Amino acid sequence: MRDSTLKYLLVLPAIVVVFATAIWPLIESLRLSFTVGRLSRPGSLEQYLGFENYIWAFLYEPAFWNSVWVTAIYTVLTVGLTTVLSLGLALLLAPGGRFRSGVQTLLILPFAMSPALIGVSFRFMFNPEFGLFDAVFGALIPPLADVSWLVDPVLAFAVCVMADVWGWIPFLTLVLIGGLASVPQDTIEAAQVDGASGWRVFRDVTLPQLAPVLAVVVILKSIFSLKTFDQIFMLTNGGPGTATQTLSHYIYFNGMKYGQIGYAASVAWLMVIPMIFLTYAYAKFVFRKE
Amino acid sequence: MLGRRRKQVIDAVQLALILIAILIMLVPIAWIFMAAFKNHIDVFQLKLFFTPTLENFGTVFEPPFFLGHKLMNSTIVAFVTVVLAIPIATMAAYSFSRFRLTGETAMLVVILATQFVPAVVIILPFFVMFRDIGLLDTRIGLILVNLAIVMPFAIWMIKGFIDGIPLDTEEAAMVDGSSRLQVIRNIVLPMAAPGLLTAGIFCFIIAWNEFLFALILTNKDAVTLPIGLALFKAEEGDLWNLLSAAGIIIMLPMFVLALIIRKYFVQGMTMGAVR
Numbered sequence: 001m002r003d004s005t006l007k008y009l010l011v012l013p014a015i016v017v018v019f020a021t022a023i024w025p026l027i028e029s030l031r032l033s034f035t036v037g038r039l040s041r042p043g044s045l046e047q048y049l050g051f052e053n054y055i056w057a058f059l060y061e062p063a064f065w066n067s068v069w070v071t072a073i074y075t076v077l078t079v080g081l082t083t084v085l086s087l088g089l090a091l092l093l094a095p096g097g098r099f100r101s102g103v104q105t106l107l108i109l110p111f112a113m114s115p116a117l118i119g120v121s122f123r124f125m126f127n128p129e130f131g132l133f134d135a136v137f138g139a140l141i142p143p144l145a146d147v148s149w150l151v152d153p154v155l156a157f158a159v160c161v162m163a164d165v166w167g168w169i170p171f172l173t174l175v176l177i178g179g180l181a182s183v184p185q186d187t188i189e190a191a192q193v194d195g196a197s198g199w200r201v202f203r204d205v206t207l208p209q210l211a212p213v214l215a216v217v218v219i220l221k222s223i224f225s226l227k228t229f230d231q232i233f234m235l236t237n238g239g240p241g242t243a244t245q246t247l248s249h250y251i252y253f254n255g256m257k258y259g260q261i262g263y264a265a266s267v268a269w270l271m272v273i274p275m276i277f278l279t280y281a282y283a284k285f286v287f288r289k290e
Numbered sequence: 291m292l293g294r295r296r297k298q299v300i301d302a303v304q305l306a307l308i309l310i311a312i313l314i315m316l317v318p319i320a321w322i323f324m325a326a327f328k329n330h331i332d333v334f335q336l337k338l339f340f341t342p343t344l345e346n347f348g349t350v351f352e353p354p355f356f357l358g359h360k361l362m363n364s365t366i367v368a369f370v371t372v373v374l375a376i377p378i379a380t381m382a383a384y385s386f387s388r389f390r391l392t393g394e395t396a397m398l399v400v401i402l403a404t405q406f407v408p409a410v411v412i413i414l415p416f417f418v419m420f421r422d423i424g425l426l427d428t429r430i431g432l433i434l435v436n437l438a439i440v441m442p443f444a445i446w447m448i449k450g451f452i453d454g455i456p457l458d459t460e461e462a463a464m465v466d467g468s469s470r471l472q473v474i475r476n477i478v479l480p481m482a483a484p485g486l487l488t489a490g491i492f493c494f495i496i497a498w499n500e501f502l503f504a505l506i507l508t509n510k511d512a513v514t515l516p517i518g519l520a521l522f523k524a525e526e527g528d529l530w531n532l533l534s535a536a537g538i539i540i541m542l543p544m545f546v547l548a549l550i551i552r553k554y555f556v557q558g559m560t561m562g563a564v565r
Contacts, residue, residue: 006470007389014382014445015397017375021412021438022404028415045418092308103312108555110315112548113541114499116516120537121318124325124530130334132321170315174556216560227408230501234519248502251410256506261414268411279403286402287395 029265037262053266066242067250075225078164086169090176107170119234122163153243156236160244163231172217179213219282247271325534333531346535360518367429368497371436372490379444387452405442409502429512435503440493451485488551495544515540
């Protein structure tokens, strides 16, 4: 067989799979978003409404806006905290040596943990009666001694953010250690010889060279924060009330619990839009390396 | 003198910060490990010292929990997903790596982008379709949708490995009269084998930990381990000792697998944006 035919035959199965498992559902979701789309009424999946589902979400659903805000604040906090803390930890661990390399190996563990399990374990850790973190926080910060973390809307949200940050710091730290390793050592040494302080070296030499890797970290983490579902589901299930209901959780609830799949699809598509921008930004970094 | 003193202080502070970080990282995991060996009374107390028991690991496999069934579902689903994904991804990765294709960049971007599509968007139409054709609560259904999340990783990761294999041996064999398919089978596959294994393990972990698809598509027969965690609730609340034992069964194999492929973790997750 000639290479000119073979090269397309080789990619064909992959393209078919990607089309069937990702592109088709995206298009079909878009179609569903314009229908009445009740799971309990079979004909309603072909009953078209135009943009009514979208208008409904925007104008008549405070719960939709609530989940938009929850997701936005959650994303900003988790991306900000994980990035800053990971950078700090990466700087501490980057020098290498036996001890630091050992710690780097340990960093793999939280990342191999299923997010659902992270949600479960944080619910355990913040149990008001026998939760370890609950006890530690209570001892360190006396006003927090008698609170029920997952019953208070603000504190429950804080626990969700902590669980997320805990789960992502190890991985992002590893990414940033990789990034730091590629910063040329001689420029740092030159700056040190010139008498620059540690902070100046970091700000003027290391940070600018690390910028592309930091950008990748921020984009990647933003994408995963926006999609967050598993942990929240296991940790608070969106509660108390809707205090921790992210967009994914809101879509799941409307689509699966209430059977309003058309409406759920419209909100799902509203969520795809920011993803397109983030993916575009991410793709630029990936292809710059090619 | 003063300079050396200052350096010692900085070193000590750094060491302390690293130790605090390890502590924060390991304590939740360690706490789950301990809880799994506590009996149903000790687990509801903040005890550091207790008489360990293996009882929980037996109870989770008994009725009404039947964790063995979920363990089997998870194993089959993750394994078959990987066995389907890796050959398909390898073929595509080889082609992307070695040839110029019309629309190659577009295809690679689309494949990259599918990783970022929220799972909740993908699952709505699949739920409707599977309900209509009877694939709800089946392992086959779950395997099909799992392909959506592992394929982009697998293709990009394997492409990275094949990009790293030098062309000369392949070219030499072609000059000697081997066909392209022979070259792939006899030269590329053996050289790429460690990479394929790494990608396979990576995809296995992703499929094993997958939650949202299984939550929506399964309710009894095809329930996987992460969904099975929801079982350990009684009227009086969560059965933390059993939950922890189940948690260990879920995470321990993944820890082992992750440690095997730790060198490639970053590269795999970032699709080569960071090497």
